[in-house]
Amino acid sequence: MNLKMNQTEWNTFHRRYIKRRMFHLGSKKIFSMLRFKWLAKLYTYIELFFLRRLVFPAAEYIVTTRCNLRCRDCFNYIPYISPENQYTVTLNDFKKDISNFLCGVNGINMLGIIGGEPLLNKELPSIVEYACGKKQIKHVVIVTNGTIMVSPELLTVLKKYRHKSSVAISNYSANKELEKILKGKEIQKFLLEHDVHCHLDENLIWVKAKKFQDMKLSDSELRAVFNSCSNFCYSIFHSQLHVCPRSSAFAAMKLYEPKPSDYVDLTTPCTQQNFIDFLKNDLWTACNFCPINTEKEKVQPAIQCPVAPYLLKEEDSQQLGC
Numbered sequence: 001m002n003l004k005m006n007q008t009e010w011n012t013f014h015r016r017y018i019k020r021r022m023f024h025l026g027s028k029k030i031f032s033m034l035r036f037k038w039l040a041k042l043y044t045y046i047e048l049f050f051l052r053r054l055v056f057p058a059a060e061y062i063v064t065t066r067c068n069l070r071c072r073d074c075f076n077y078i079p080y081i082s083p084e085n086q087y088t089v090t091l092n093d094f095k096k097d098i099s100n101f102l103c104g105v106n107g108i109n110m111l112g113i114i115g116g117e118p119l120l121n122k123e124l125p126s127i128v129e130y131a132c133g134k135k136q137i138k139h140v141v142i143v144t145n146g147t148i149m150v151s152p153e154l155l156t157v158l159k160k161y162r163h164k165s166s167v168a169i170s171n172y173s174a175n176k177e178l179e180k181i182l183k184g185k186e187i188q189k190f191l192l193e194h195d196v197h198c199h200l201d202e203n204l205i206w207v208k209a210k211k212f213q214d215m216k217l218s219d220s221e222l223r224a225v226f227n228s229c230s231n232f233c234y235s236i237f238h239s240q241l242h243v244c245p246r247s248s249a250f251a252a253m254k255l256y257e258p259k260p261s262d263y264v265d266l267t268t269p270c271t272q273q274n275f276i277d278f279l280k281n282d283l284w285t286a287c288n289f290c291p292i293n294t295e296k297e298k299v300q301p302a303i304q305c306p307v308a309p310y311l312l313k314e315e316d317s318q319q320l321g322c
C-alpha cells in the first residue's frame with residue numbers, strides 16, 4: 001500500500017482512521033488497565049506503517065431500505081426513497097460484498113446491520129450468520145426499531161455467536177403515538193433471557209432533519225462541509241461503500257450519480273489501496289445535498305410523517321411540518 005499523502009490528505013486520514021483506531025485500541029482492557037494509552041498510539045503507527053495492517057473501524061450495511069415506520073427526522077432519509085428505488089440485498093450479494101471488502105482490509109471492528117428495518121429482510125438470519133462466521137469481523141450489531149419480534153431462526157444465530165453479536169434497539173417510547181406497536185422492552189427481555197447482548201437506548205436524542213437540496217457547492221465549499229461534519233458512519237449499500245448513510249440514501253434516490261471516487265466498489269475484490277484512498281478523500285459529491293451542519297433543533301424521536309415524504313411538494317411539507 002502507498003501511504004504517501006500530502007498534508008491535507010494526511011489530516012483527513014488521521015481524523016478518519018488513525019484517531020479512531022487509537023481510540024479503539026485504547027479502550028481495550030490491556031491498554032486501559034495499564035493506563036498506557038500512549039502505547040495504543042504507538043501500536044497504531046507500528047501496525048499501519050511497519051506491519052502494513054489496515055483494520056477498518058466500523059461500517060453499517062443497509063440490508064434493506066424498506067421500513068415499517070416513516071420517521072420525519074430519519075437521519076438517513078429512508079422515508080424519502082420512493083418504492084421504485086427501494087433495495088433489499090440478497091444473501092448472495094451480501095456474501096460477495098463482504099468477501100470483496102475483506103480482501104482489502106485485515107479486519108472490521110464493527111459491522112452494523114441496519115435498514116430501513118433490517119428485520120424486514122427475510123434472509124437476515126443467514127446474513128448475520130455469514131457475517132459472524134468471518135473471523136476478520138470482530139463484532140456484528142443489528143440495529144432495529146423495536147417493532148418486530150426476533151424470529152426463532154435469528155435467535156438461534158444470535159445465541160450461537162453471542163460472543164461477537166448484539167442487538168441495539170432504538171427506543172422510540174417517548175412518542176406515545178407508537179406505544180401500540182413498540183416492542184422494545186419485550187424484545188430486550190426475550191433476548192436477555194437467552195443470554196444475547198442487547199441494548200435499549202433510554203436517552204435517545206434526535207435533531208430535526210432538514211430537507212436536502214442541490215446547493216451547487218464548489219469543490220472548496222464541499223471540502224469545508226465535509227471537514228466540519230462529524231458523521232463517521234461508513235455505509236455499505238448496493239455493493240458500494242459510501243462515506244455515510246446519507247451518501248447512500250442520496251444515491252438510492254438518484255439525486256446524483258456517484259463517481260468512482262464517491263465510493264469503494266465492492267463488486268470485485270478490494271485492495272488496501274482502495275481503502276487508503278477512500279479514507280484520505282475529503283471531496284464527496286453527497287455533501288452538496290446535505291444540511292447536516294445546520295441541524296441543531298432537538299426533537300422528539302420518531303415523529304411520524306402523515307404523508308410519504310417522497311410524494312410531498314415543498315408547500316405541503318411546510319404545512320405538514322415534514
Ligand code: SF4
Nearest residue numbers: 067069071074116145
Ligand atoms: S429512523 Fe425511522 S424511518 Fe428511519 S430507518 Fe429508523 S425506523 Fe425507519
Ligand code: SF4
Nearest residue numbers: 229231244286287290
Ligand atoms: S453527506 Fe457529507 S456532510 Fe452529510 S453526513 Fe455525509 S459526509 Fe457528512
